[in-house]
Amino acid sequence: MITGATGYVAGWIVKHFLDNGYTLHLPVRDPDNLKKLSHLKELEKNSSGTIVFFKADLLKKDSYLESMQGCDTVIHTASPFKTKVKDPQKDLIEPALYGTENVLNSVNQTPSVKKVVVTSSVVAIVGDSIEFQSGPKDESHWNNTSSLLHQPYNYSKTLAEQKAWQIYEAQNRWELATINPSLVLGPSLNEQVTSESYNIIKQLGSGELKFGAPKYHFAAVDVRDVAIAHFKVAIQDELKGRFIVSADNTNLLELGRLIAERFGDKYPLPQKELPKWLVWGLAPIIGLKRDVVAKNVGHPWQLDNSKSLTELKLEYRDLKQSAQEFFAQVYNEKI
Numbered sequence: 001m002i003t004g005a006t007g008y009v010a011g012w013i014v015k016h017f018l019d020n021g022y023t024l025h026l027p028v029r030d031p032d033n034l035k036k037l038s039h040l041k042e043l044e045k046n047s048s049g050t051i052v053f054f055k056a057d058l059l060k061k062d063s064y065l066e067s068m069q070g071c072d073t074v075i076h077t078a079s080p081f082k083t084k085v086k087d088p089q090k091d092l093i094e095p096a097l098y099g100t101e102n103v104l105n106s107v108n109q110t111p112s113v114k115k116v117v118v119t120s121s122v123v124a125i126v127g128d129s130i131e132f133q134s135g136p137k138d139e140s141h142w143n144n145t146s147s148l149l150h151q152p153y154n155y156s157k158t159l160a161e162q163k164a165w166q167i168y169e170a171q172n173r174w175e176l177a178t179i180n181p182s183l184v185l186g187p188s189l190n191e192q193v194t195s196e197s198y199n200i201i202k203q204l205g206s207g208e209l210k211f212g213a214p215k216y217h218f219a220a221v222d223v224r225d226v227a228i229a230h231f232k233v234a235i236q237d238e239l240k241g242r243f244i245v246s247a248d249n250t251n252l253l254e255l256g257r258l259i260a261e262r263f264g265d266k267y268p269l270p271q272k273e274l275p276k277w278l279v280w281g282l283a284p285i286i287g288l289k290r291d292v293v294a295k296n297v298g299h300p301w302q303l304d305n306s307k308s309l310t311e312l313k314l315e316y317r318d319l320k321q322s323a324q325e326f327f328a329q330v331y332n333e334k335i
């Protein structure tokens with residue numbers, strides 16, 4: 001069973017399982033919304049696998065119970081990925097935290113389930129880039145700096161993953177693994193993209209940053225590699241625990257420059273650095289918080305992805321390829 005199948009990341013996970021002949025139970029918010037499901041039905045048609053759709057909502061207690069019946073593995077990806085929300089408690093924390101609790105409580109009531117994979121994030125490991133000043137971070141580290149007021153999306157992912165481990169520790173029937181991807185890039189299988197990944201790529205080509213982009217640091221990975229990681233962890237019993245899934249450490253300016261190598265002639269992509277003092281000064285006007293600028297601009301990421309290389313044996317796609325392919329799709333260009 002895979003939650004959030006209509007989403008950007010889950011689309012590729014679904015494809016992997018279908019191409020390998022699996023039967024998938026997909027609980028979605030609206031199984032009658034053909035627009036949101038058509039790409040999944042198309043994937044099913046071109047594969048040896050099968051999809052059965054169900055209706056469920058993260059905020060409705062026990063609504064995943066029916067779809068889970070008979071499944072041996074549960075992959076929980078559903079959670080809003082938005083950085084600009086009106087009410088962080090209602091829009092981020094509740095679906096992330098309550099949703100994880102809801103899905104895992106149903107796992108506890110479903111004897112067939114032996115393995116659970118939760119899509120967490122690197123933001124459950126590190127809250128702000130400034131934390132890398134004390135050195136690289138691996139799976140042993142936890143984000144202990146985010147809150148409802150500071151980096152609420154990061155806080156939602158941290159609370160949700162901690163809840164997953166807490167529920168896991170209280171039982172001994174099923175195993176748990178979390179996939180902690182960095183910013184996911186690369187082509188989407190669905191047309192109606194809600195993920196913040198899409199908005200970031202869209203913004204780079206929109207001209208908003210044509211006078212320059214800040215060195216706002218993060219790490220990134222291709223969506224197809226994130227799907228492979230979920231697939232491997234789901235089907236191999238011995239793969240447990242947290243897995244950072246991240247190809248490269250980068251920043252907003254570098255991402256703009258990588259895309260500009262291919263599309264710079266046609267699109268006003270950022271090629272110059274916007275100095276930190278200027279970003280800090282403009283922050284309230286451009287919708288950023290000054291403490292977020294202070295703790296993230298100019299502080300490079302140092303994420304240790306070695307566990308994903310040795311245990312998952314991932315061979316990461318090149319970041320330039322992922323970024324350019326994603327940009328081409330968002331702006332309807334040929335690559």
Ligand code: NAP
Pocket residue numbers: 003004005006007008009010028029030036056057058059077078079080081095119120121122157180181182183184185193194195196197
């Ligand atoms: P997305 O495209 O916006 O997908 C989010 C999914 O969650 C959608 O299927 C959505 O369903 C579902 N969802 C949201 N609220 C729900 C609710 N109340 N009940 C049931 N389903 C609900 O985002 P994404 O980028 O693929 O993210 C998927 C997962 O990856 C999330 O857990 C996210 O935190 C994690 N992640 C993403 C990135 C990234 O860069 N994209 C990086 C690290 C981790 P609807 O279609 O019905 O809205």
